[in-house]
Amino acid sequence: MKHLDFDILVIGGGHAGVEAALVASHTGKRVGLISLDKTKLALMSCNPSVGGLGKSHIVKEIDALGGVMARATDATGIQFRKLNLSRGPAVWATRVQADRTAYNQYICQIINNDPNIEVIEAAADAILVENGQAVGVELDSGESVMAKAVIVCTGTFLGGLIHIGEKKIKAGRKGEKAAYKLTNSFRSLGFEVGRLKTGTPPRLDGTTIDYDLCEIQPGIEPKPYFSYDTKAIEIEQVPCFLTYTTKETKKIIQANLKKSPMFSGQIKSTGPRYCPSIEDKIYRFSDRDRHQIFLEPEGKNNSEVYPNGFSTSLPEDIQLKAIKTITGLENVKITQPGYAIEYDYCPAYQIKNSLETKLIANLYFAGQINGTSGYEEAAGQGLLAGLNASLKIDQEPPLILDRAESYIGVMIDDLVTRSTTEPYRMFTSRAEYRLCLREDNARDRLFDYANRYNLIPKEKYSQFTILQKETDLEMAKLSKIVISVAKLGKLADIFEKKENVSLADLLTVPGVEYDDIEPFIGSNGSYLSDADAIKERVSIFIKYKGYIKKQEREVSKFRNMESQFIPEDMPYNELNGLRNEAQEKFTRFKPISLGQASRIEGVTTGDIAALSVHVRKYSNKQKNRPEVE
Template identity: 50%
Template sequence: MKHDKSFDVLVCGGGHAGIESALIASKLGCSVLLVTLDTKAIGRMSCNPAIGGLAKGQIVREIDVLGGVMGLATDHSGIQFKILNQSKGKSVWSPRAQVDKREYESYVSSRVLNNNKIEVLQGEVVSLLCSKGRVQGVVLRSGARAFGKAVILTCGTFLNGLIHIGQKKIRAGRMGESGAEGITEFLLSLGFVAGRLKTGTPPRLDGSSVNWNKTSTTHGDELPLPFSYETSSFDPPNVACHTTTTNLNCKEVIQENLKLSPMFSGDVGGVGPRYCPSIEDKVYRFAHHDSHTLFLEPEWLRSDQIYLNGFSTSLPEHIQIKALRLVPGLEHVRFFRPGYAIEYDFFSPAQLKSSLETKNLSGLFFAGQINGTSGYEEAAAQGLIAGINAAKLIQEKEPLILKRSEGYIGVMIDDLITKDTLEPYRMFTSRAEYRILLRFSNAHTRLCAHADKNNLLSPAREKKIRASLALIDKMLESLNRSVLPSKINSKLLALGENTINQATPLKNILKRPSVTLDSLALSVLSESNKEATAREAKIEVEAIIKYEGYIKRQQDQVDKMKKNESTPLPNNINYFEIKSISNEAREKLSFVRPETFGQAMRVSGVTPADISALSVLFLKRT
């Protein structure tokens, strides 16, 4: 870019958040400039070669219903698909896919580079252009400027990134790529509050050095389900992954060398993820365990480069090798690349509105790891919401705000802006109090109204979603009719269920534990099991019928909460003047500045007594 140019939306960062921001903003009619440190790294998967998982799979489905690309990219590049948690209730079933990292990157980067409303620029943003409390553009290290009506920062781990391998330190955003310096310092000068976090990645093994006969094999589902409603002709490969376990000898090597880990020597100041601990953390925190499971996952099809899931580490490379060569199957292992830790800057997400626009500077949005989250899916979801709301801001329309009862994306954003972020935030089903309502199989039911209202979907995806919803309605309608004992009792006996003695609605029979839609073998449900749409519709229909009472109970709870949830709070309240609330509540509410009464109730450190006092005062003022 030789001359200063103007765009509607400027996106800074070409990772999972930045991609979704750029694509959805362009879909909504905005001209977009995507600034990235390396145009050849757009959509790169920095860590594990997988998309989805517990709660994360639900997020990807929600992204798809709201017009995002992650689900399609996963279906295009996936090499193994599996529904997790099938031994539990359908409300916590979660799709996951191993993907070919090269194919994934190629697919999403082509979507960006071939979009005529997106201009891509290789460069580094070092500061912002601001005037009268509003962002107006960005300044690059080259001195070039780009003007925009909205700016979205999706910087990943690149803000003052520092890699640690033992005592070795490398300034980088990830291995082999330079970090970003300047933007943190500029934001601090504007009064933003920043912190430091840490994450890590395991070594990449040379698969030709692994004795696969000493490992166990795991496969995906024989009849896989796609992530995207738009996907058709879905017949992915089912590539095997493998597992092995560490042992006492491996544990002792790690214990003896903990002092060489920067996490234990004090060299790393950032806080690491509680729920994705390094192998050093596992050995230290769970000393009573002598072994831990390791997953060997191919990084792409026919790849000898293996991702060692479960062995994230920042130990010196020679210690990593020494410990792993004591593990069955890895006695002669070689590395393509050692594991490492990386610490980076983030900004407290309590400084954001529910739209992901910053409270300090109008038109500036944050998405992804800059908000303290961890994971591709969490980043992509934030990028999508930020992109939608940047476009809405420019078009002077109401932002898209998802409630906690509407999606895991809503839960995540609400958690981020109301709770202290002391460690990398990762989504789990347990974070959602209404998780029975937030099934992976009903993402379209929950969110299609938002998609329609905001014009987020392509015609092809909208058509597929409507067909799926129609099929679910058709199945539910068929279950309202009654069946005679002579038509069903033989099937019930075969399933070990009690027989019926009078005509009974089919939905009542389906509520029995052993009964499934397939076992009922109804003609209206005879769509081929090979059809992913029909198989997924059956999962959703069974959930609706079998969990009917629980679903109604949670919906009643949602309805009762609606009044408090949506009651607005003035943005100019001086909480330090309110003597009837605790000192901690004054501090937390002043920092977070909740937008609604519901958000105030969830701010950490704010008690029911504080809420009661605030309610009395708030009602008096209004």
């Protein structure tokens, strides 16, 4: 029996699936969202927080592209912080503790109220393919649902297997079912499938924690919101706490290392190095006597606590014994044990920059199936996959973001040019044009796209263009106002030089802030935009100007390499002068440009030099080829 037809089917209702479904709906598509449990949409499987270095940048980009993650986090945030405030604006990062239940409910409500989205509670068993194109999904009920495009966002639910000590449980998340047939469908379609591992700490009963022994970590005011639309949120804020493991903890874990499936050999797949289990940390850094543990509240009306830093897959009794040696947790009760989880993924050389698979047209992958980890990374891919599937249906070219305009672009480019061997997480150090990719300018970078694809209301876009214009006006004004040294007062000491100076130049001096020069500006003019927004933008732009200019020069070199496209049908095996390894790599990754080819691991300058010669020859040959009747 055939189910209702959809434009787009999304498999999985996690952070990637939700963004994919919503953006597809915004662009007028009818969406079927297949989820094992329709009440668990966008549930935070691991820590109850969004953002942090690199990740927060993605959330801002999602917001600029009309996604939901930023708004949902703001609306359900119970602690707001901004990291790295003592450093420059490029590495400021918002981090928000969200109320897990509230976040899940907020998303469920949006999805359920969206007339274009229908949630199908089922497991996906197989991708239906005709003529090399995805045309639908076979459900575990035996039904076939048909659609023009399919987006796969299976997360840890694809072949999920939980490990707690020697215990193995088939599940996608503790206590939940998973999808086991779908992997075979991918294999039979010809996809290479691999296995990755991640882990999560036990959850604690907050009423059994002695917070007096821990350091309090409150949020900051004014709250730094993720979404540019969020004005004010009136939710009671809850602090986090910091505590440490002890020598006792170390002793217990060292004595029981062999009981951890990571050490016993029970788990062979790779976990992320940046998110090691506590047993791994103690094993690898045995000279350290203590490790930080952050106690994060799971919600306002939820007494559960997430001990960040204590991810483990040791047996339950050892987990309890070890965690009780942590300062403040002497009498703690575990509400849910920590565990490691293995799941299937498809190494991302198999997708294009549009996130469509190379093998099957109209089939898109987003999130952990591409080897990433993290809610934000998943959501960013989900949004792009949803948009590109929608554009494909409309016979429009996909939106491909490059490394110089967004973290999402950096991430996807990294994924498609490297073989993932561990779950991929964003860091700001991955972005070579970091100074240009800031939280504050996500809209400057992406709003044109959002507007072009109607992902945001028109008036929001026009309001923003006014803000941009007024920022420019204000900057021009600051360059024109010249102050004599005599009038500088206190600032003269910081300025040091003995000459007249424009306010713009004065602002570039380290230690001089916008507030210091404000008295010299005079009348504020009559700007339509928010004065604080202009102030923040102007001060960041001016303070970073010198570096941004230098970086922009690098960007133009980069774009030059990116714009030298390689024909899709380049016959790498026939090219002279290419090393075998390079031939294999290029055939496997099918780079779209010389720039991208140069980023493929193991490729040398020589390979690129040779390839560029062939690209030129090949393109000329194609151009001069006589028209075939």
